[in-house]
Amino acid sequence: MINHIQVEKDFGWFIGSFDNNQFHKHYALQISIPLTGTITINTPIHHLTTQKAIIIKSNIKHQVLSKSDHFILLINPVSALGHFWNRFLKKDIQEINTTIIDQLISILHHKTSFPDFIEQVNSTIQAMECNCKTALHDGDLRISNALDYLYEHADRIVSLEEIANYSHLSESRFIHLFKENTGITYRRAQLWNKILVGMPLIGTKTFTEIAHQTGFSDSAHFSRVFKENFGFSPRDFLHFSQFIQV
Numbered sequence: 001m002i003n004h005i006q007v008e009k010d011f012g013w014f015i016g017s018f019d020n021n022q023f024h025k026h027y028a029l030q031i032s033i034p035l036t037g038t039i040t041i042n043t044p045i046h047h048l049t050t051q052k053a054i055i056i057k058s059n060i061k062h063q064v065l066s067k068s069d070h071f072i073l074l075i076n077p078v079s080a081l082g083h084f085w086n087r088f089l090k091k092d093i094q095e096i097n098t099t100i101i102d103q104l105i106s107i108l109h110h111k112t113s114f115p116d117f118i119e120q121v122n123s124t125i126q127a128m129e130c131n132c133k134t135a136l137h138d139g140d141l142r143i144s145n146a147l148d149y150l151y152e153h154a155d156r157i158v159s160l161e162e163i164a165n166y167s168h169l170s171e172s173r174f175i176h177l178f179k180e181n182t183g184i185t186y187r188r189a190q191l192w193n194k195i196l197v198g199m200p201l202i203g204t205k206t207f208t209e210i211a212h213q214t215g216f217s218d219s220a221h222f223s224r225v226f227k228e229n230f231g232f233s234p235r236d237f238l239h240f241s242q243f244i245q246v
Helices: 080-085 101-110 114-126 143-150 161-165 171-180 186-201 209-213 219-230 234-240
Strands: 005-009 010-018 029-034 039-042 047-050 055-056 063-065 070-075 092-098
Touching: 010 114, 029 039, 029 080, 029 101, 039 171, 039 219, 047 092, 047 209, 070 080, 101 114, 143 161, 143 171, 143 186, 161 171, 171 186, 186 209, 186 219, 209 219, 209 234, 219 234
Parallel strands: none
Antiparallel strands: 005 010, 010 070, 029 055, 029 070, 039 047, 039 063, 055 092
């Protein structure tokens, strides 16, 4: 199977295989599904090897090991989609078996044209969103809106003063609410958004061009943050991935 990645606003997914994954952690919730064989998720205190789907909490340091093809779904935890999956989380990492996962697995094993495959996978994922988009989720709507603002302005550094004013909060109150709702600092959230915007550009531009376009100081900074979040460098990622533009 050729490796593919798809990046959307509140989620992204990868299908294929890779090796040499190092310990890392990221803002997103993660669902990992082995397509053949088993998948192993290691954390500093847990070890889980299974043929079933696994869900991993946001900001949990982990390592993904698999010698066969697998599917990885990354989800913005404060989105409607993230709210849906947060309800299932009881541990840092755990097996998960739901009808929706079964539907997704069926699509992943179904042979079809790749454009149709992308549409089917995305439609199935989007159908997982909870039915409370017009109401508050578990967190603060002002912080959810701030995350949307960051995503829309990922090509530059959005100052704390700017985002606090946008959210109609004092800077100190914004920092407190942001960490309380997302589990990460405001700066780390900015870097996560920039990585998501830069990821589909890998293979189409140089790392220096991507770094400048997404607001990193240089290619070394981009590469360092990328590896911290995904467990491998952008160069390694380019080696094993074929990108689908969205």
